[in-house]
Amino acid sequence: xxxxxxxxxxxxxxxxxxxxxxxxxxxxxxxxxxxxxxxxxxxxxxxxxxxxxxxxxxxxxxxxxxxxxxxxxxxxxxxxxxxxxxxxxxxxxxxxxxxxxxxxxxxxxxxxxxxxxxxxxxxxxxxxxxxxxxxxxxxxxxxxxxxxxxxxxxxxxxxxxxxxxxxxxxxxxxxxxxxxxxxxxxxxxxxxxxxxxxxxxxxxxxxxxxxxxxxxxxxxxxxxxxxxxxxxxxxxxxxxxxxxxxxxxxxxxxxxxxxxxxxxxxxxxxxxxxxxxxxxxxxxxxxxxxxxxxxxxxxxxxxxxxxxxxxx
Amino acid sequence: xxxxxxxxxxxxxxxxxxxxxxxxxxxxxxxxxxxxxxxxxxxxxxxxxxxxx
Numbered sequence: 254x255x256x257x258x259x260x261x262x263x264x265x266x267x268x269x270x271x272x273x274x275x276x277x278x279x280x281x282x283x284x285x286x287x288x289x290x291x292x293x294x295x296x297x298x299x300x301x302x303x304x305x306x307x308x309x310x311x312x313x314x315x316x317x318x319x320x321x322x323x324x325x326x327x328x329x330x331x332x333x334x335x336x337x338x339x340x341x342x343x344x345x346x347x348x349x350x351x352x353x354x355x356x357x358x359x360x361x362x363x364x365x366x367x368x369x370x371x372x373x374x375x376x377x378x379x380x381x382x383x384x385x386x387x388x389x390x391x392x393x394x395x396x397x398x399x400x401x402x403x404x405x406x407x408x409x410x411x412x413x414x415x416x417x418x419x420x421x422x423x424x425x426x427x428x429x430x431x432x433x434x435x436x437x438x439x440x441x442x443x444x445x446x447x448x449x450x451x452x453x454x455x456x457x458x459x460x461x462x463x464x465x466x467x468x469x470x471x472x473x474x475x476x477x478x479x480x481x482x483x484x485x486x487x488x489x490x491x492x493x494x495x496x497x498x499x500x501x502x503x504x505x506x507x508x509x510x511x512x513x514x515x516x517x518x519x520x521x522x523x524x525x526x527x528x529x530x531x532x533x534x535x536x537x538x539x540x541x542x543x544x545x546x547x548x549x550x551x552x553x554x555x556x557x558x559x560x561x562x563x564x565x
Numbered sequence: 566x567x568x569x570x571x572x573x574x575x576x577x578x579x580x581x582x583x584x585x586x587x588x589x590x591x592x593x594x595x596x597x598x599x600x601x602x603x604x605x606x607x608x609x610x611x612x613x614x615x616x617x618x
Contacts, residue, residue: 270585
């Protein structure tokens with residue numbers, strides 16, 4: 254091998270700044286930022302705008318750090334699944350050791366900085382969230398049980414609680430309700446994705462519900478969890494975080510979401526294959542809008558409350 | 566003296582260094598801002614320094 258060929262290989266594999274940033278799962282981070290911000294702004298305590306900005310930033314960094322640790326642990330299955338093959342580690346841009354070092358360092362940094370910027374409860378909640386996502390979900394549940402995302406979904410549901418804790422310094426029924434909404438939303442959202450991701454999870458040996466129990470059972474589960482989600486989401490409309498705006502939004506979105514879940518439940522694989530999983534894909538797209546608009550409505554209630562327009 | 570185009574590798578390294586510099590500068594700005602906010606609103610004032618009317 255000539256020097257030139259050695260260098261060209263090194264050039265090709267050397268990571269750019271964007272590759273390190275990609276370790277932090279920016280798309281997941283945007284959901285974390287938005288829900289944490291809603292939790293913070295919906296709380297009945299004013300936070301200095303700069304402290305709020307810094308706190309949300311540290312929550313985002315903590316969420317990103319847990320993403321890097323997830324990529325470190327899961328690099329073997331990421332290399333097998335088409336959806337994740339272009340991630341920095343399987344693409345050969347960043348080594349596993351680098352991802353681990355970045356994940357651990359940023360985790361500690363984010364929790365300590367959040368505790369200093371806001372309060373110890375918020376910092377501790379962020380630390381628990383990272384622990385839950387990395388150890389409980391990624392290392393333990395993901396490769397062990399088809400209920401992995403049901404329980405593991407809790408990790409993605411914590412950010413509004415952390416945002417609330419930044420403002421209030423504690424946990425309350427309202428923040429637990431926001432947690433429950435995201436927690437119940439995660440299974441139907443993820444299982445819809447699984448239905449049209451074909452054999453990705455099977456190839457990687459991850460025991461997702463559709464791999465272990467089949468697609469029929471997954472369709473049944475999507476319907477059951479969507480019904481439970483609708484009860485939670487609409488019920489929240491009558492609590493402290495709800496109000497007319499939220500309730501109207503929840504009624505419309507849950508009606509659409511239930512219609513989508515029923516449609517998925519009534520289909521079988523032959524029909525789904527024929528239209529290339531069109532319903533499953535649109536249900537997945539709607540699920541993203543569903544969560545965004547529910548939290549947007551909670552934010553609208555909290556923002557308009559001082560003017561006598563939000564809340565009950 | 567020749568003016569050659571930078572190799573792609575050097576551009577990537579420059580991008581990494583500039584990115585890291587911006588992150589560090591941002592961190593300094595945030596710590597400074599948090600310090601100003603916390604000091605001006607009296608978070609670190611000792612109890613006996615507060616004047617009661």
